[in-house]
Amino acid sequence: MTLSKRWWRRPWVAPMFVVMVAFLAFSLPPYLMGGSRLPLREGFAAHKILLDVHIGFGMIALIACGFQVWPWFRGKYPKAHKIMGRVYVLGGVLPAGLMALVVSVTALTGPVGRIGNVMLSLLWLFMTFRGYKSARRRQFGDHRRWMIRSFALCTSIVLNRVWIILLLIGLQPWLDTHYGGSMDALIGDAAQASIWLSWTVNLALAEWWLDKGKGKAREKRGAVRETVGAAN
Template identity: 30%
Template sequence: MATNSTTKKDKWIIGSLLFLSFVPSLAGLIRIFQLITGSGYTVENQRFFNDPIPVLFHIVSVLIYSTLGVFQFAPGFRNKYPKWHRVSGRILVFFGLTSAITGIWLTLAYPKVPTVGDWLFGIRLVVGFWMLFCLAVGFGFALRRKFQFHSHWMIRGYAIGMGAGTQVFTHLPWFVIVGGEPSGVPRDLMMGAGWFLNFLFAEWIIRRKGK
């Protein structure tokens, strides 16, 4: 019974996280295709074509980080393959840190586009440095074999890293009610809401695990 319960939980976790990462992963692959082929050039995305290195590093690191992380948080899979968990966990930390660093790099290096408000710059910096902090602290606890705290901080880091998936849902009310692409402060708030909801969900998971 316990094994069946664990299997169902694993399937739910893996399925949910893969679903959450599907749209941003697809968008990232499309962006890579555009940059390689030179297609889809617009005023909105010209900064990526002018300087493609930061965004390419960011997309690749996010794709690997989100995919590996899916299996890190499935308890049955993790317990069945502890060596895989340790090895892939180190890879996960590397690409998670790369994702956060390149996210900060994108924020600082690329010019502001017309659809972005005044708040998103600061929000992205806070999110990027918070993710860096979570992963560094989580890895430090793993080295000291304090695995409960390690798990907590890795949950926080992964939740923030998956913010783009949640942003799909925070934008839905605008698309349904208003229509068209949001811009300015409304867009900033919807972007920020994706990260904030993931932050709250991570804290809820951590407190639930502690009971």
């Protein structure tokens, strides 16, 4: 089978990388220039440093996970897949997730947003660890399922930007009534809601995808049993 045919069988690969590159191109410049896209807590000098460390390792995790879910890359370069998997876990998720816990607790996103980010960080660390542990035990079916969940949580930061734009647009009709004309209050609610929607929706879609795969596997096993039964 040619690479072009494989491409048409996986039409989501190129858009995924395009979106990731666009996200990084939009999000990283302020941090590289010493600034930030997020408000920093006054009186906590380490907040900026921890946020920069989280962003740096998170970038590594985001790039690595894109290659990890690319079927052609996994099949063509299994050794590279294994090495990049370790980079994703040990050089991306682990430091980025631990820094995210501290940054989330001290963030200026309100209690609802802080809880959402803490839960996201804990689940990301837990599911990635389960996936890594499954691979070490050569339980590759479990490894795949846990890493799909990890991928969904890793990419939630990208979808967060989409959700917040949609929420800002959707909440505009209530600016003068519910929010009393306060754009800051509206943005605050949109930011907190986008935190939760970004990872809960992603994780729900991942579970749907996994359940869909199980359904196909059950249908295939059933068809095989029917064929064998008919032959007998």
